[in-house]
Amino acid sequence: MRAMALDAAARSVRLESRAVPTPGPGQVLLRVAACAICRTDLHVVDGDLPDPKPGVIPGHEIVGRVVTRGEGADRYAIGARVGVPWLGFACGECRFCTRGQENLCDAARYTGYQIDGGYAEFAVADERFCFALPDAYADIEAAPLLCAGLIGHRALRMAGEARRLGLYGFGAAAHIVAQVALWEGREVFAFTSPGDTAAQDFARALGCAWAGPSDAPAPVPLDAAILFAPVGALVPAALRAVERGGTVVCAGIHMSDIPAFPYAILWQERVLRSVANLTRRDGEEFLALAPRVPVRVSAEALPLTEAPAALARLRAGQVAGALVLVP
């Protein structure tokens, strides 16, 4: 099969011919229909995340159809459409798993990082960590729900009841979170890269109350902010933008260093926290919610072999919505 595999020296991926993988016990073999590109894929190829599987095939927002099933795998029928997210395995037994935090599992393994992912014509996945997908979404629209949507959903829950919500970095995740937050009756304020007026226009078109550059002060005090941009300097900016008692959620897996900041901007019970990975419960909740909103996904389909160019565009910030590879 054709696969785009990690080329660590080039900080990119390259086309390789790989054997079609064989599903082990409890696994399904999927023919990949679509795989969205996530900023985390950039962190994998850039070496920001330690110890990827050598030559790993990235991609953890996979939509595929079951081709064959390994021993004991009976959750999905042959031909069923399923989604594969970032969390590819959790042990189910450690202190985190047993208290509902499988996203923090000691032995967790992640798709497209330690397990080969979806930048390929086929992929195998543990059926227990796959999701059934809502019929309302075409393959390329469903793919970005699997990380941009799921992690965004978890981050939004961590932001609590915030009525005025700031989103820093307006890409694939933020464009989905904004729609859910607006549907919930919140006001949304979009902070983009300075000069990215296209993203600001996109945010306003979705219904955001305000959109502007991330180095501008918030037009009104916010109740919470979610940071999707991997820029540590935005942490003090967001703390300054939230009111007393407000929450700042860092939703990315990697961020540049956070500069020193005065205690006064954290004081008054402001909360600074991160969000890591996802649980299967997050996935089930969000995939039930998305068609009710309904979340509309802005996705641009690209051939598999354009993965290097797509990653470069994401690195340069030249993407509104989500990029999706179609093998």
Ligand SMILES: [Zn+2]
């Ligand atoms: Zn565990």
Ligand SMILES: [Zn+2]
């Ligand atoms: Zn992701």
